[in-house]
Amino acid sequence: MATAKSFSTPILFISFLLLASCLSSASETKIKANVTIANGLAYGFYRYICPQVEVLVRSYLRQVFSRDVGQAAGLLRLHAHDCFVQGCDGSVLLDRSIERTELPNLSLRPQSFQIIEALRQIIHSRCGRVVSCSDILTLAARDSVFFTGGPDYAVPLGRRDGVTFPRPNQTFEDLVAPFAKTTEILTKFARKNLNAVDSVALSGAHTIGIGHCDSFKERIFPNRDPTMEISFFNRLRQVCPAPETDAATWLDIRSPNRFDNLYFVDLMNRQGVFTSDQDLFEDPRTRGIVVSFASRQRLFFKNFAVAMTKMGIVDVLTDAQGEIRARCNVRNSDNINDLESVVEKDMGSSSAMI
Numbered sequence: 135m136a137t138a139k140s141f142s143t144p145i146l147f148i149s150f151l152l153l154a155s156c157l158s159s160a161s162e163t164k165i166k167a168n169v170t171i172a173n174g175l176a177y178g179f180y181r182y183i184c185p186q187v188e189v190l191v192r193s194y195l196r197q198v199f200s201r202d203v204g205q206a207a208g209l210l211r212l213h214a215h216d217c218f219v220q221g222c223d224g225s226v227l228l229d230r231s232i233e234r235t236e237l238p239n240l241s242l243r244p245q246s247f248q249i250i251e252a253l254r255q256i257i258h259s260r261c262g263r264v265v266s267c268s269d270i271l272t273l274a275a276r277d278s279v280f281f282t283g284g285p286d287y288a289v290p291l292g293r294r295d296g297v298t299f300p301r302p303n304q305t306f307e308d309l310v311a312p313f314a315k316t317t318e319i320l321t322k323f324a325r326k327n328l329n330a331v332d333s334v335a336l337s338g339a340h341t342i343g344i345g346h347c348d349s350f351k352e353r354i355f356p357n358r359d360p361t362m363e364i365s366f367f368n369r370l371r372q373v374c375p376a377p378e379t380d381a382a383t384w385l386d387i388r389s390p391n392r393f394d395n396l397y398f399v400d401l402m403n404r405q406g407v408f409t410s411d412q413d414l415f416e417d418p419r420t421r422g423i424v425v426s427f428a429s430r431q432r433l434f435f436k437n438f439a440v441a442m443t444k445m446g447i448v449d450v451l452t453d454a455q456g457e458i459r460a461r462c463n464v465r466n467s468d469n470i471n472d473l474e475s476v477v478e479k480d481m482g483s484s485s486a487m488i
């Protein structure tokens with residue numbers, strides 16, 4: 135007669151195989167962009183030192199977004215603003231960075247910073263101080279796309295957090311203003327190694343989230359921008375009856391909280407909110423890309439995953455560069471109040487060679 139013990143060994147083994155196949159098929163469903171990644175980054179970078187990092191990010195964000203899906207847009211935008219200015223080094227997270235006080239960053243959602251710090255606490259309490267804030271932000275952006283219905287793509291990890299602040303005005307120089315036209319977008323994106331297809335795909339991030347009157351007022355005051363469709367203009371004038379109105383509207387009127395390709399359908403109907411959005415359809419260099427993304431969501435998703443991967447490796451710090459911050463909003467050298475815990479956590483993670 136079979137004993138409980140003789141049953142349990144094969145059952146355990148079969149369960150292990152099932153679990154392993156589930157885990158591997160889960161990772162196989164992620165798009166892996168065909169992009170040469172920066173030296174020092176790797177898919178599975180935390181495999182040995184914090185194998186649960188991606189699960190921790192995803193399960194926390196699942197809760198956050200179930201309460202307020204708008205936070206997904208905030209996190210996606212925060213990652214882009216980090217990467218465009220001085221590379222994806224978490225500099226935008228620093229309280230004392232001049233970046234934080236410059237106009238383009240004033241409309242970043244305060245909750246986005248809190249969510250990243252909450253994630254850091256969860257991750258560092260499980261693994262020690264081994265995961266950088268810039269990697270946490272990159273994963274949070276990826277999961278923001280995933281949870282709102284967009285592609286699930288693999289993210290190379292191993293970024294280190296920056297210890298320098300950008301120069302004054304660097305934020306203005308590196309980020310594109312909403313009133314910019316396609317020429318400026320293509321020029322500024324090219325400086326970050328992003329081509330026209332990447333630029334249009336990344337602009338497709340405006341399929342979720344909101345924009346304030348201040349960001350598009352010149353399109354509706356004193357008169358309608360002729361490239362804006364009339365009923366859409368009337369709608370925006372209702373949201374913003376005066377140029378100084380402090381209100382916001384969806385960036386994609388067709389499906390504001392869903393990551394899909396309808397933003398490109400908006401542009402074809404001349405219902406893009408910012409000049410920088412609408413001009414992608416008006417400009418012959420990018421119109422064809424807009425039209426192809428509007429008609430083929432899968433094509434958009436594939437190109438978005440590639441473009442996010444390329445954006446996510448802009449000027450990254452790796453290996454011995456930078457640091458792993460003990461708090462995402464403060465450089466370790468400025469973190470006097472937390473010095474003790476910084477040292478403790480350093481010792482705890484010394485085996486990970488960080």
Ligand code: HEM
Nearest residue numbers: 207208211214241310311312336339343344345346349410
């Ligand atoms: C052409 C370059 C871009 C311009 C000019 C631009 C401009 C803007 C502006 C002005 C806002 C709204 C700010 C406000 O009024 O509250 C915004 C929101 C947003 N942007 Fe962009 N952006 C650009 C590229 C990107 C990229 C590359 C991403 C991400 C990959 C992105 C993701 C977002 C998201 C998700 C929101 C909504 C944020 C929220 O709801 O809190 N943008 N963008």
